[in-house]
Amino acid sequence: MLVSLNWLKEYVDIDGISPEELAEKVTKSGIEVDNVEYIAEESSNVVIGHVKSCEKHPNADKLNLCQVDVGEETLQIICGAPNVRQGQKVAVAKPGAVLPGNFKIKRAKLRGVESNGMICSLSELGFSEKHIPKEFAEGIFVFPEDAPVGENVQPILNATDAILEFDLTPNRADCLSMLGVAYEVGALLDKPVKLPSEEIKASNEKAEDYISVKVESEELNPYYGAFVIKDVEIKPSPLWMQNYLLAAGIRPINNVVDITNYVLLEYGQPLHAFDYDRLNSKEIVVRTAKQDEKIVTLDDVERTLTAENLVITNGQVPVALAGVMGGANSEVTSKTKNILLEAAFFNSISVRKTVKATGLRSESSTRFEKGIDPNRVKRAGLRACHLLEQYAAGTVLDGVVEFDVLDRTEKKVEMDTKTINARLGTEIDSDEIATILERLQFDYERNDENFVVSAPTRRGDITIFEDMLEEVARIYGYDNLPYTLPTGAGTAGGLTKNQTLRRAVKNYLEGVGLMETRTYSLTSEAYIQKLVSQEIKDLNPQPISLAMPMSEDHKYLRLSILPELLKTLSYNLARNQANLAYYEIGSIFITDEKELTKQPHEQLRLSGAVTGKWLEHLWQQENKKVDFYVVKGIVEGLFEHLELPLAVEQAQLPDMHPGRTASLLLHDKVIGFIGQLHPLLEKEMDLKETYVFDINMEAVLEAHEHVPSYTQIPRYPSVTRDIAFILDEKVNAGDVKATIEEIGAPLVKQVQVFDLYKGENLPEGKKSVAYSLLYQDPEKTLVDEEVEKSYQSIIEAVNEKHQAYVRS
Amino acid sequence: MKEELQAIQQEALAKVEEVNDLKELQATKVNYLGKKGSLTQVLRGMGKLSPEERPVIGEIANQVRETITNAIEEKNTILENAALEEKLQAEAIDVTLPGRPVKVGGPHLLTKVIEEIEDLFIGMGYEVREGPEVETDYFNFEALNLPKDHPARDMQDSFYLTNELLLRTHTSPVQARTMQEFKGEKGFKMICPGKVYRRDTDDATHSHQFTQIEGLYVDKDVKMSDLKGVLNVFAKKMFGEDRRIRLRPSFFPFTEPSVEMDISCKVCDGKGCSVCKGTGWIEILGAGMVHPNVLEMGGYDPKEYSGFAFGMGPERIAMLKYGVNDIRQFYLNDSRFLKQFHQA
Numbered sequence A: 001m002l003v004s005l006n007w008l009k010e011y012v013d014i015d016g017i018s019p020e021e022l023a024e025k026v027t028k029s030g031i032e033v034d035n036v037e038y039i040a041e042e043s044s045n046v047v048i049g050h051v052k053s054c055e056k057h058p059n060a061d062k063l064n065l066c067q068v069d070v071g072e073e074t075l076q077i078i079c080g081a082p083n084v085r086q087g088q089k090v091a092v093a094k095p096g097a098v099l100p101g102n103f104k105i106k107r108a109k110l111r112g113v114e115s116n117g118m119i120c121s122l123s124e125l126g127f128s129e130k131h132i133p134k135e136f137a138e139g140i141f142v143f144p145e146d147a148p149v150g151e152n153v154q155p156i157l158n159a160t161d162a163i164l165e166f167d168l169t170p171n172r173a174d175c176l177s178m179l180g181v182a183y184e185v186g187a188l189l190d191k192p193v194k195l196p197s198e199e200i201k202a203s204n205e206k207a208e209d210y211i212s213v214k215v216e217s218e219e220l221n222p223y224y225g226a227f228v229i230k231d232v233e234i235k236p237s238p239l240w241m242q243n244y245l246l247a248a249g250i251r252p253i254n255n256v257v258d259i260t261n262y263v264l265l266e267y268g269q270p271l272h273a274f275d276y277d278r279l280n281s282k283e284i285v286v287r288t289a290k291q292d293e294k295i296v297t298l299d300d301v302e303r304t305l306t307a308e309n310l311v312i313t314n315g316q317v318p319v320a321l322a323g324v325m326g327g328a329n330s331e332v333t334s335k336t337k338n339i340l341l342e343a344a345f346f347n348s349i350s351v352r353k354t355v356k357a358t359g360l361r362s363e364s365s366t367r368f369e370k371g372i373d374p375n376r377v378k379r380a381g382l383r384a385c386h387l388l389e390q391y392a393a394g395t396v397l398d399g400v401v402e403f404d405v406l407d408r409t410e411k412k413v414e415m416d417t418k419t420i421n422a423r424l425g426t427e428i429d430s431d432e433i434a435t436i437l438e439r440l441q442f443d444y445e446r447n448d449e450n451f452v453v454s455a456p457t458r459r460g461d462i463t464i465f466e467d468m469l470e471e472v473a474r475i476y477g478y479d480n481l482p483y484t485l486p487t488g489a490g491t492a493g494g495l496t497k498n499q500t501l502r503r504a505v506k507n508y509l510e511g512v513g514l515m516e517t518r519t520y521s522l523t524s525e526a527y528i529q530k531l532v533s534q535e536i537k538d539l540n541p542q543p544i545s546l547a548m549p550m551s552e553d554h555k556y557l558r559l560s561i562l563p564e565l566l567k568t569l570s571y572n573l574a575r576n577q578a579n580l581a582y583y584e585i586g587s588i589f590i591t592d593e594k595e596l597t598k599q600p601h602e603q604l605r606l607s608g609a610v611t612g613k614w615l616e617h618l619w620q621q622e623n624k625k626v627d628f629y630v631v632k633g634i635v636e637g638l639f640e641h642l643e644l645p646l647a648v649e650q651a652q653l654p655d656m657h658p659g660r661t662a663s664l665l666l667h668d669k670v671i672g673f674i675g676q677l678h679p680l681l682e683k684e685m686d687l688k689e690t691y692v693f694d695i696n697m698e699a700v701l702e703a704h705e706h707v708p709s710y711t712q713i714p715r716y717p718s719v720t721r722d723i724a725f726i727l728d729e730k731v732n733a734g735d736v737k738a739t740i741e742e743i744g745a746p747l748v749k750q751v752q753v754f755d756l757y758k759g760e761n762l763p764e765g766k767k768s769v770a771y772s773l774l775y776q777d778p779e780k781t782l783v784d785e786e787v788e789k790s791y792q793s794i795i796e797a798v799n800e801k802h803q804a805y806v807r808s
Numbered sequence B: 001m002k003e004e005l006q007a008i009q010q011e012a013l014a015k016v017e018e019v020n021d022l023k024e025l026q027a028t029k030v031n032y033l034g035k036k037g038s039l040t041q042v043l044r045g046m047g048k049l050s051p052e053e054r055p056v057i058g059e060i061a062n063q064v065r066e067t068i069t070n071a072i073e074e075k076n077t078i079l080e081n082a083a084l085e086e087k088l089q090a091e092a093i094d095v096t097l098p099g100r101p102v103k104v105g106g107p108h109l110l111t112k113v114i115e116e117i118e119d120l121f122i123g124m125g126y127e128v129r130e131g132p133e134v135e136t137d138y139f140n141f142e143a144l145n146l147p148k149d150h151p152a153r154d155m156q157d158s159f160y161l162t163n164e165l166l167l168r169t170h171t172s173p174v175q176a177r178t179m180q181e182f183k184g185e186k187g188f189k190m191i192c193p194g195k196v197y198r199r200d201t202d203d204a205t206h207s208h209q210f211t212q213i214e215g216l217y218v219d220k221d222v223k224m225s226d227l228k229g230v231l232n233v234f235a236k237k238m239f240g241e242d243r244r245i246r247l248r249p250s251f252f253p254f255t256e257p258s259v260e261m262d263i264s265c266k267v268c269d270g271k272g273c274s275v276c277k278g279t280g281w282i283e284i285l286g287a288g289m290v291h292p293n294v295l296e297m298g299g300y301d302p303k304e305y306s307g308f309a310f311g312m313g314p315e316r317i318a319m320l321k322y323g324v325n326d327i328r329q330f331y332l333n334d335s336r337f338l339k340q341f342h343q344a
């Protein structure tokens, strides 16, 4: 809502307060003022002049020599504007005038002829572009014929006005009208509100002889008032009205349209003027549209309607889309003589539906959608009739023809001083509360500390005690509320076990070199099925898509974090960031329903992606490239950190390297995977060699139950034995390790691979893997024979199980 | 013989003095004190001496041996020290060459901000709770006093999956879920961080996905001044002790009265500058007293219980606190951006 302060002054006294101060006050009381704008910059000594004569300059084709009457004298002025004509009323900067930009007007000679002043355009008077009517955008401004010669142009042009831009929250529809703003500002400044005139001259003719009103859907249209105004004269509206409309961002058209718009802004009540004669009927029937019924609206677009749309008809065909837009068939034109003026109350939901269906949102429909004041509907009609009498020379016929089942009762809200103070934490006394109610101009009954407030119908947002609590608080001033801290019973607060553990996982991952990322949960069709872990695939997950996606890139809820994570890798690679180690913890969304009827399962997952060099130390010629084992080490370390057993099994997954991918298992259940991306996917996504992991965090967090406790540090010495096996290349080192652990238990506490060798001195297709075994007995010092015995049985078992023999 | 011994001593000491390397010193030691050394040779002639002379000469011989031994040891220490010194000199390195790098990662800036806020409220007795990102229309809107056809639903155009399910547009549904869980039986304090989604085109100030932290305190006798006090503590801890706060009336369907909290602009200290668009204040979060309808739907009797709620955007807070000027940075994951916030 754009609020012209000059206009506002018609209803409430705001003298002595600057536009900026007022903006600050309004903002602090609940309506944000986004902007304070001045219509024009300052100028002085510019008056209205009458162009008595206008001839060509003797020495210059494009210049005119004008004699201009400015009241006390007649000035000879040379003017270059293409639109200057004899008989016009124009803005004249007299010698000595100062125009914006400190431009001083002096007597001068132009091509040998004297010029005593300047005829001004609005832009020369410092008007910003949007406040200049289109027809005067190129050239000087021309006043209406009745403009008073010699008068200062500033007030007549509303040049000194400031406009406040109110950013209204949905509850404050009351301030979509100048009167509503006046009540608000009046309450803040403790000033009364002056109401405009709704007086109409008496007429012998009765409106009811010209029109009847019938409403078929009274729920959607509880009030319809029809006024008839005869013999109007269509012409421009008065300059002051045009100025106010321009200030409010509405283009002036003609007096009739301007008056309906003016009252719309003044009362917040949309009105519509029909050309009475073009209605071709003496009745108005309001009903819902028939399926596929058509209407050509004022914008010359044919609209096809449904039973959801409320229409105004002449008993036969629609003549307006109720509350949204008039029909072209009954539009007021320059030839219009008689007018039927509609002032109605349309149901907000019905109007919103029509707006949604047609895409027509207007100043009128917005107000109906947000709710209008039932007590102002008819009054707005009367106000418009008053103005039509004044500025369109119309005769308003006696009476308003109406349909009326509108509820105009005021909501009663009970409140008491004790509860108000208990809720606000204040000590406001009852008299002060009464003063606040008076400033708001709310009627109330008071019995000591108890109030019954009648919330005025213009404030439809006030229905319960808490609404009044806010009114009292905001007029009292939020600034004046004290600072206190809750005194209720203390609560412990804190993180859940799960949240604490998640933080520990994050700290571990960051400590070993990974950077946390946050990617989008919504992904594209191309990626939704990519890199989904086997145990998720086994659930037969169905893609979940948005009903109305905004783009193809963000259409489906992810089934894996990896695709979007890999996109960020590719983004970085394209910017010469080649060494990346990323992880993310977030939800994936799983359902097996083709048509979603309930919330999907949101499973927390941990994914990582690593590419480029892991470590780089140039001058020591050390360049550790990321490989499978770097990533595996991180994952193994995590499980060790959480004291959870991790098993790793060779696996195949689409989009993964067939020989470098493994499933991760926890307690014999697959919980994710690890490996290198398939080179084809790497190519498709503009990636280099990239290793990833993806883990069901939910399963990990659930499995974790370790509470660290002290274990006796072994008192007896341990013994280390190394052993190298020659194995078939296809045999997994991990399988041999498992055999060693199985046979060596309980004395073998730890088995580590410390060497892998292939090549010279070994038969084709063989490899040598060396293990280091740590023997320990917590109860006593180990005896050599014991170790030797165990060692031999391990060799036998490995030989039998894996056809391996000891390398000597 | 006495003269002979003294001559040996003199000669040996001179030799030791002269020697400059450990090997030669060792040879010198053998030459004089070894089995075939000159001192040993001389002492072999002791047998020929008279019983009276023997102890005297013996005494002198021992003195000579001791003197030579001491001299050799002394020299040995000197030479060894010199040799060590030389070795250490040779081992000198260029300490200005870079050290071996340690791979260190770090948290995302948003996580850092969220955890800071979590810890701050945990300190004031708040629990951290979470909720689903795919919500029902009921919990996202209706239980928060936003019935179907409510005009305020336009304020947050949402990503619907079906007529009844959508990506939550705020973390407020966790309010409703928590109240229903506690069945109106006890007061509680909680905050809820999480991802939320709105139908916005991504640009410098909008993101279709972002984060929010919701806070809720419900108890008997919760006052609006408590809200003001808690927000003041939060603002000062988060943005600095010298910041002031201002509450302005506002509108949210789930609170009444509703407030918007501003903090005084750090750049101009409230005088007005381009950062705060001349107002001296910067909008931080929305809050208010829990609407009685919301309490009631959550199973709490609004006559007995009251509460306050607040909601803030970690992106906005991070942008203000760290000067990030484009919200998309949080989701691009440019490593140069991420690294900037890894320091402690």
Ligand SMILES: [Zn+2]
Residues within 6 Å of the ligand: B265, B266, B267, B268, B269, B270, B271, B272, B273, B274, B275, B276, B277, B278, B280, B281
């Ligand atoms: Zn500032």
